[in-house]
Amino acid sequence: MGIQQKRSKYREEFRREILAEARELFITEGYEKFTMRKLAGKIDYSPPTIYLYFKNKDDLLLAICEEVAEQYFANLKLIIARYTDPLQTLRQALLYFIEFGFNNPHQYKVFFSMKPDLYGKKEEFMEKESMAKNSYLIFREIVQDCIDAGRLRAMDTDVMTQSLAVAVQGLVLMTIYRQSFPWADRNLLASALVDCLLRGYLK
Amino acid sequence: MGIQQKRSKYREEFRREILAEARELFITEGYEKFTMRKLAGKIDYSPPTIYLYFKNKDDLLLAICEEVAEQYFANLKLIIARYTDPLQTLRQALLYFIEFGFNNPHQYKVFFSMKPDLYGKKEEFMEKESMAKNSYLIFREIVQDCIDAGRLRAMDTDVMTQSLAVAVQGLVLMTIYRQSFPWADRNLLASALVDCLLRGYLK
DNA sequence: ATGTTAACTTATCGTCGTTAAGGAAGTTTT
């Protein structure tokens, strides 16, 4: 049992090492050029070795997603702690989300390189533990606080949360993915959109 | 010259035929399973034949995009003609965009399967003719009308147009791409978001 | 010493986008 533990400990260590290298490869080379073979080369192992630690490429991408979500989640919690006014908290949370996307375009793209149902079936998402789920729930809480405090209109919390979320995600996605388009200044767009959204749901 | 014309006419005809089959394959099989080889099989020609009519896969995807944008653009013009109140026109335009995305998820995905700069460099987009450009400009015009009529706040037209656009595109993209997530009712989200956006920019 | 297991390799499969080279048919030139 002791040995088993030791082994699985090394195993987990190596897995995390691969993951770290994978994330770096993703960031430096971008999604389009990220391949299992290149990753194998980067860690100086043969390609099949990766498959001993990850079921397949999607599994690995999901793991990267979770790492990214974890990083986002941790910072979001710090932001929440910094503000007392619920509306101010929400504003900063929205702005931080956009900033995170702008600063980490490659990480952000991972989420959209995955299959539509990589997080499982519709019901499974809320049952399984995931940083993606945690991030949504904490964001939902912020919105709920605004409603409870009477600062935002009383309406279905999920509808409000999700409509806010998709709006800011749209900004990040579009500016990242459609670089041919003559976008206005990103930061201008960000503050205009967030202002508009909050104003739109103001009580 | 007459013969040349005849030839290029047939050539164009075949090209459009391939395009039509490609779009159908895209719709029925989805982006992930769309391959040049399958398309070749579908039109009963060998794979390299397609390359006589399209430079490469991206070129073909771009052509599909333009077809989709053309369809969207045509319908959008009809909607504009139907309403006189500028704000009402904008509302319907936003709702139609979302509806279009919901009803044509596969076509919509084409735009995001393309390389970031498939429409050329940043300056080229506005110079070259494209249905994507036309769609943006007509949408921008609607927004401009609302501002001019004093119904929406006076601010940079492009910033307002683009922030509205990315918000609704976010809704479509997220619901299409992240199907594991327990979204609220799509139509509820759509009307809530559009209401919020218009309210947010109201004068 | 022998059997067992884990970790890793090489070799390979099937698929993809794409290109090279060539052939068949029609068109133009002589």
Next chain:
DNA sequence: AAAACTTCCTTAACGACGATAAGTTAACAT
């Protein structure tokens, strides 16, 4: 009418991909 050229399409192949099968090596257990 024969020869040369052009157009259109084919077969064959390249390199890269994700992934699997089968085999090797070394550590460990008995």
